Amino acid sequence: MDTVVLRIDPEIAVGGISGKIYNEVTYIPLQNSKECVIGEISKLEVVDKFYIVFDRGLDQIVIFNQDGSYHAKCVNIPGLHKNSGMANNFNFNIFGDLAINRLKQEIFVKTNLDRENLYVFNYEGSFKRKVPLEASSPIKRFWGFAFLDSARCVYNLNSSSLQQRTSEAIDYMIYYSNNFLVEQKKELAYDPKTIAKGGDVQVTFDGPFYQSGSGNKCFFTRSYDYNLYLIGEKGISQVFKMLLPIDYSVPNDFLTNEEKYKAKRAEYLDVNRQKVYSISDVYNFGDYLFFRLNNNRYDEKNIFLYNLKTGSLLNLAKVSPDESTFFLPAITSNNSIKANDGNYIYSTFSSLELFNAHQAIKDRNPQYSAQLKHYFSSQTHKSNPVIVRLKLQPNL
Numbered sequence: 001m002d003t004v005v006l007r008i009d010p011e012i013a014v015g016g017i018s019g020k021i022y023n024e025v026t027y028i029p030l031q032n033s034k035e036c037v038i039g040e041i042s043k044l045e046v047v048d049k050f051y052i053v054f055d056r057g058l059d060q061i062v063i064f065n066q067d068g069s070y071h072a073k074c075v076n077i078p079g080l081h082k083n084s085g086m087a088n089n090f091n092f093n094i095f096g097d098l099a100i101n102r103l104k105q106e107i108f109v110k111t112n113l114d115r116e117n118l119y120v121f122n123y124e125g126s127f128k129r130k131v132p133l134e135a136s137s138p139i140k141r142f143w144g145f146a147f148l149d150s151a152r153c154v155y156n157l158n159s160s161s162l163q164q165r166t167s168e169a170i171d172y173m174i175y176y177s178n179n180f181l182v183e184q185k186k187e188l189a190y191d192p193k194t195i196a197k198g199g200d201v202q203v204t205f206d207g208p209f210y211q212s213g214s215g216n217k218c219f220f221t222r223s224y225d226y227n228l229y230l231i232g233e234k235g236i237s238q239v240f241k242m243l244l245p246i247d248y249s250v251p252n253d254f255l256t257n258e259e260k261y262k263a264k265r266a267e268y269l270d271v272n273r274q275k276v277y278s279i280s281d282v283y284n285f286g287d288y289l290f291f292r293l294n295n296n297r298y299d300e301k302n303i304f305l306y307n308l309k310t311g312s313l314l315n316l317a318k319v320s321p322d323e324s325t326f327f328l329p330a331i332t333s334n335n336s337i338k339a340n341d342g343n344y345i346y347s348t349f350s351s352l353e354l355f356n357a358h359q360a361i362k363d364r365n366p367q368y369s370a371q372l373k374h375y376f377s378s379q380t381h382k383s384n385p386v387i388v389r390l391k392l393q394p395n396l
Helices: 264-271 351-360 372-377
Strands: 001-008 014-017 024-031 041-046 049-057 060-065 068-074 095-101 104-110 118-122 127-132 145-147 152-156 174-180 182-190 209-211 216-222 227-232 234-242 276-284 286-296 303-307 313-320 338-342 345-349 386-392
Touching: 001 338, 024 372, 041 095, 041 338, 049 095, 095 145, 104 145, 145 209, 152 216, 182 234, 209 276, 209 338, 216 276, 227 276, 276 338, 286 338, 345 351
Parallel strands: 001 234, 014 313
Antiparallel strands: 024 386, 041 049, 049 060, 060 068, 095 104, 104 118, 118 127, 145 152, 152 174, 174 182, 209 216, 216 227, 227 234, 276 286, 286 303, 303 313, 338 345, 345 386
């Protein structure tokens, strides 16, 4: 297994201006109508013709055409009904998570209301079939999954799903299966007696797998671990080992020393707010690696682009808007990079964020595109989010 060491110091990451960083910037407002109201873009999947939006807040999957117009929606799973008393509890959502089988053009849904099955929809939002999960496998408790080809899938058994007084012998974090039927391989062994578990694990909701722009590869990350695991059809093929300054790093045994840190990790991170508890939003784009460092300093600008050839580090949240972005921001620290299709990277904004930015730059008299002119004249700060499609400058 190839290991690449990355020395990352957030303090020396540079900024820049948008026109020198991005070759193309396109703002794509999502259609706003009664049939396609979006609360938030919890996860964005970009496929050949569509944007697939997972909205955890409103418990739905909405599919838009690439011009932002509404296409279809996955609303219900046959036979499952959410308890109205649990409407604001994500743990009882109908749509718990999703993964895209791009080769079959299907959306696989993991629901919180039925742990025995996955539910499959097509890109028209129509329910197609139910896929039973193997009864004898721990697969029913996985957290996050991704397809590596038309049948082979990788999924994660996160230690946060283990209870504090567990006696279970789950000793691997990554499992591979074929059509969720045959367990083919498992990797990243751990001792369940010593690893952080339950509420002691700080998690981010948009991972732990990130498609790398290639259909048969994805990155995997986990809490308190600064390794980025690149997964291909045969398993983990490469590890990017990130070395952070001591001011940003948790202790080396923070993940695996229950005797020392059990029930104390959250307090430690609250006191040491600069310490990074996870790395998320990891994407590879040519010679560039995108990632986000997550800590408890909420004012932190922490979205980075690392040049794998030169070792240079760019803080994308410090890139200043200019004429190329109509003086609007291209990336927000709230949402980071949401997707990478191999040609473009994608960020998202709420309409509130974009209208606030619009108000702040009125004195600059920005020359908006026709699409943005229509958006600002016809929508409000309560309208649907906006997707931003970005292409990097060559030889950045």
